[in-house]
Every structure is written in structure tokens, then in C-alpha cells.
Amino acid sequence: MRILNHDDVLAALTGGSIYASGGGGFYEHGLAMGHAAITINKVKLVSLDELNDDDIVVTAAAIGAPAGTTDWEMTGRDYIKAAQLLIDHYDGKVVGFMAGQNGKSSSTNGWLPAAALDLVVVDALGDIRAHPSGKFGNMGLTSDEHYQTIEAASGGKRETGSHIELVITGKPEKTSEVLRKASDLSGGFFASARNPLTVEFLKKNSVVGGYTLAIELGEAVLKAQPDGPEAVLDAILNQTNGEVVGTGKVIENNVKYSEEGTYDIGHIKVQAARGSVLTAYAANEFMALDKDGKRVGNYPDVITIFDKATLKPLTTSEISVGQEVIVFKIDRSNFPLSAGVYEKANYPEIEEALGIDIYDHVFDKQ
Incomplete structure (x- = not known):
């Protein structure tokens, strides 16, 4: 205890x-x-x-x-x-x-x-x-x-x-x-x-x-904060075995509340290095991440967008066009999964709301 x-x-x-x-x-x-x-x-x-x-x-x-x-x-x-x-x-x-x-x-x-x-x-x-x-x-x-x-x-x-x-x-x-x-x-x-x-x-x-996993991650971040954003990012990467998918400027955020599905629905686009465009699809949370139209992140992966200057994790409503951000991912292989991830019946309403496939990408690496 x-x-x-x-x-x-x-x-x-x-x-x-x-x-x-x-x-x-x-x-x-x-x-x-x-x-x-x-x-x-x-x-x-x-x-x-x-x-x-x-x-x-x-x-x-x-x-x-x-x-x-x-x-x-x-x-x-x-x-x-x-x-x-x-x-x-x-x-x-x-x-x-x-x-x-x-x-x-x-x-x-x-x-x-x-x-x-x-x-x-x-x-x-x-x-x-x-x-x-x-x-x-x-x-x-x-x-x-x-x-x-x-x-x-x-x-x-x-x-x-x-x-x-x-x-x-x-x-x-x-x-x-x-x-x-x-x-x-x-x-x-x-x-x-x-x-x-x-x-x-x-x-x-x-x-x-x-x-405990959340507390330990938080402790690592808090310990690194006095040393600045770069130290915080290093701590997150080390603690989670995550990866930076891209860094760039937000060029679109069309996430809006949908009373029909009672979700915040839409996508956020980031212009990243060498002309690449990252698209994060949100149904309340980020459920999929594409890079130039190719899926590079998908629930149950953790998909997080940080403010580049502060390393603050951003909700969809905190992301503004023109903002410099870091797009981050923890692959599903690096943390435990619950049985709910595997239930196909959970996905259709989210896929319909976003207009993309999600379930077919869930275990495409297995």
C-alpha cells in the first residue's frame, strides 16, 4: 500500500x-x-x-x-x-x-x-x-x-x-x-x-x-523541468521509449464539437521538416497519425502534441495555427494493453465520425 x-x-x-x-x-x-x-x-x-x-x-x-x-x-x-x-x-x-x-x-x-x-x-x-x-x-x-x-x-x-x-x-x-x-x-x-x-x-x-506508470513518468518530467525543455523531452523519451515523429508549424486545426456523436471531431495538420505534412485525427483524443498520407501512428499508440517552446502537452483546443509543435508517439509495443483495445465493436462509430479506418491498423504489425 x-x-x-x-x-x-x-x-x-x-x-x-x-x-x-x-x-x-x-x-x-x-x-x-x-x-x-x-x-x-x-x-x-x-x-x-x-x-x-x-x-x-x-x-x-x-x-x-x-x-x-x-x-x-x-x-x-x-x-x-x-x-x-x-x-x-x-x-x-x-x-x-x-x-x-x-x-x-x-x-x-x-x-x-x-x-x-x-x-x-x-x-x-x-x-x-x-x-x-x-x-x-x-x-x-x-x-x-x-x-x-x-x-x-x-x-x-x-x-x-x-x-x-x-x-x-x-x-x-x-x-x-x-x-x-x-x-x-x-x-x-x-x-x-x-x-x-x-x-x-x-x-x-x-x-x-x-x-504507477503515470506517476513515474510525471516524476521524471518534474525532475527534468529545471534544466529546460530539451531535458524534459529527453526524460520523456528515456522513460517511455517514445519517438519524435516530427517538428513543425501547425497549419490547420478544424476540431469541433459534434452534438450528434458528442465528440470533439476533426484533424490537426503540421508542416514538418522537408515539406512533410503530419495529420493527427482527433475524436476527443488523437486516434490516428498520418505522414504524407501514410499511417505512422494509430490507437492504441500514444499520440501527443507538445508546444515546442514549453514541452507542455496540448489538448486539441490549445493548438493554434502558426504554433510550433513537436509531434510525439509511444508505440503500443512499449506499454501494457487492456482487453478493450482488441474489441472490434468499439471502433465503428469513431471511424465513421473521422472518415478513416482505425481498427484495420490496430494490429497490422502482428
């Missing part, structure tokens, strides 16, 4: 911002929620091996489009309320919370409900990197004909009448769609708790140790 502290909040979100792949929530929101958790109680991070195989763990997640293009409100009590609603309607004992992904705020998603309810944070994730829908973080449950989930959510501005609280049961494929639509109605972003699962299941299907 590890008692997380304020330094761990900063490290988790610094590393999570790189794994965010252009999305993953809001850094300042993650800081606020993480520090709040540490303040109200001890936040206990435990490994799966410290729990019994039949112990139940719940995923805490934020749902919606994270680029800051909608009028959302999600407070700390929303994370706690969603967790409490699930526990109140679930016929079983929950021992802790995990996150569906790393990200700019999602790396601390499970901390506040765990602290408030005196439970633990479990060192496992539904996905090492951020992704556009809960289906990708469901660890292979989307197509499971037998698993019936329970999901709860809370969020939205009360003063405008957009606040929503709900509890839903059913197949994850359907409940994920309902919660995404409800998120749109609440203002575009709200807190959820979902998928009570056994530790035995998580050992086989989750990204085991995913929180």
Missing part, C-alpha cells in the same frame, strides 16, 4: 497529460480533485495482489468531450455522488476505485470517491492512454453477451437546469451510449462510476500498474 500525497497528484497528472493524447480532461480540474482527495482523507493506492480475487472494484470516469468547447460543470461532489449512487444500487460490496484511463485529469478520477468513502484506489486502468468513449475502457466487456453492468453519473450546472443524476443497468455497449448522450444534455462533461468487476477479472483484462 502507498499513501498518495500532494507530490503524487502533480506527478500523476504530469504523466497523465502525456498519456492524454490530446484529451483526457482538464489539468486544472485534475489538480483540484486530486488535492481535494488528499486533503479530506488518506488516499491509499493498492496493487491488485493486495486484494482478494473476489473483491469488487468500480471504475470512476469523466464522460464527455474534453476540449473545453461546451458549458460543463463537474464538481468534487459529482464524483462522490456518482460513486455513492452506484454503491447504493449495487448488490455487493465495493472495496475501491480505478480509472478508465490516464489523462490530464482522469489520472486522479478515482481518488476523490475513494477518499470520501474511505475505500482504496486500485493500481489498474481500463486503458493506459485516454480514449474517446467508455467502450475502450471497458476491458473487453462491450461485446460480452452475459455481463450486465450498472453505471451511475452526476454533473451539470444546477443554476441552468442542466444538472443530471442517473443510474442505469444493462449491457455496457448500450449503457455507454446512454451516458454519453446524457453527458451532452448536462453540458458536455460529467462524472460517472461504472462496471463493478472482480480483482480476478482485472488481473487478466486491465492495465495492471497503470497509475
Whole structure:
């Protein structure tokens, strides 16, 4: 067991911002929620091996489009309320919370409900990197004909009448769609708790140790920051075995919020060295990367765009035409994958929204 502290909040979100792949929530929101958790109680991070195989763990997640293009409100009590609603309607004992992904705020998603309810944070994730829908973080449950989930959510501005609280049961494929639509109605972003699962299941299907990977990456970045951006980039490359795909100037950013799919959809183009053009396709997060029309990066690879001057990982809304950036990738072979990556049923709506193939490139190297 590890008692997380304020330094761990900063490290988790610094590393999570790189794994965010252009999305993953809001850094300042993650800081606020993480520090709040540490303040109200001890936040206990435990490994799966410290729990019994039949112990139940719940995923805490934020749902919606994270680029800051909608009028959302999600407070700390929303994370706690969603967790409490699930526990109140679930016929079983929950021992802790995990996150569906790393990200700019999602790396601390499970901390506040765990602290408030005196439970633990479990060192496992539904996905090492951020992704556009809960289906990708469901660890292979989307197509499971037998698993019936329970999901709860809370969020939205009360003063405008957009606040929503709900509890839903059913197949994850359907409940994920309902919660995404409800998120749109609440203002575009709200807190959820979902998928009570056994530790035995998580050992086989989750990204085991995913929180620790983000914290360790964040620690390496923070240690290098006093020495400047070049030192930070070297630290990231060394810690992740990632690569710089290209450096150049942004020439297009057409990412916009789509109410039909409740995603931030579009692409960002970068004029790189020797006339090459890099195109990063975003559905909330970067899901594919082309170089002169050839696919060079594809989910579940981590695809991150940094501001060149500061080495700050950028969300899609923070990227401006004319900005000098570094396009970075961590190949999928360099980190653990969850079972959700392999589910073909997760991909069609994202492929349709972006107008490109993604799934066919997922395991083209195997």
C-alpha cells in the first residue's frame, strides 16, 4: 500500500497529460480533485495482489468531450455522488476505485470517491492512454453477451437546469451510449462510476500498474523541468521509449464539437521538416497519425502534441495555427494493453465520425 500525497497528484497528472493524447480532461480540474482527495482523507493506492480475487472494484470516469468547447460543470461532489449512487444500487460490496484511463485529469478520477468513502484506489486502468468513449475502457466487456453492468453519473450546472443524476443497468455497449448522450444534455462533461468487476477479472483484462506508470513518468518530467525543455523531452523519451515523429508549424486545426456523436471531431495538420505534412485525427483524443498520407501512428499508440517552446502537452483546443509543435508517439509495443483495445465493436462509430479506418491498423504489425 502507498499513501498518495500532494507530490503524487502533480506527478500523476504530469504523466497523465502525456498519456492524454490530446484529451483526457482538464489539468486544472485534475489538480483540484486530486488535492481535494488528499486533503479530506488518506488516499491509499493498492496493487491488485493486495486484494482478494473476489473483491469488487468500480471504475470512476469523466464522460464527455474534453476540449473545453461546451458549458460543463463537474464538481468534487459529482464524483462522490456518482460513486455513492452506484454503491447504493449495487448488490455487493465495493472495496475501491480505478480509472478508465490516464489523462490530464482522469489520472486522479478515482481518488476523490475513494477518499470520501474511505475505500482504496486500485493500481489498474481500463486503458493506459485516454480514449474517446467508455467502450475502450471497458476491458473487453462491450461485446460480452452475459455481463450486465450498472453505471451511475452526476454533473451539470444546477443554476441552468442542466444538472443530471442517473443510474442505469444493462449491457455496457448500450449503457455507454446512454451516458454519453446524457453527458451532452448536462453540458458536455460529467462524472460517472461504472462496471463493478472482480480483482480476478482485472488481473487478466486491465492495465495492471497503470497509475504507477503515470506517476513515474510525471516524476521524471518534474525532475527534468529545471534544466529546460530539451531535458524534459529527453526524460520523456528515456522513460517511455517514445519517438519524435516530427517538428513543425501547425497549419490547420478544424476540431469541433459534434452534438450528434458528442465528440470533439476533426484533424490537426503540421508542416514538418522537408515539406512533410503530419495529420493527427482527433475524436476527443488523437486516434490516428498520418505522414504524407501514410499511417505512422494509430490507437492504441500514444499520440501527443507538445508546444515546442514549453514541452507542455496540448489538448486539441490549445493548438493554434502558426504554433510550433513537436509531434510525439509511444508505440503500443512499449506499454501494457487492456482487453478493450482488441474489441472490434468499439471502433465503428469513431471511424465513421473521422472518415478513416482505425481498427484495420490496430494490429497490422502482428
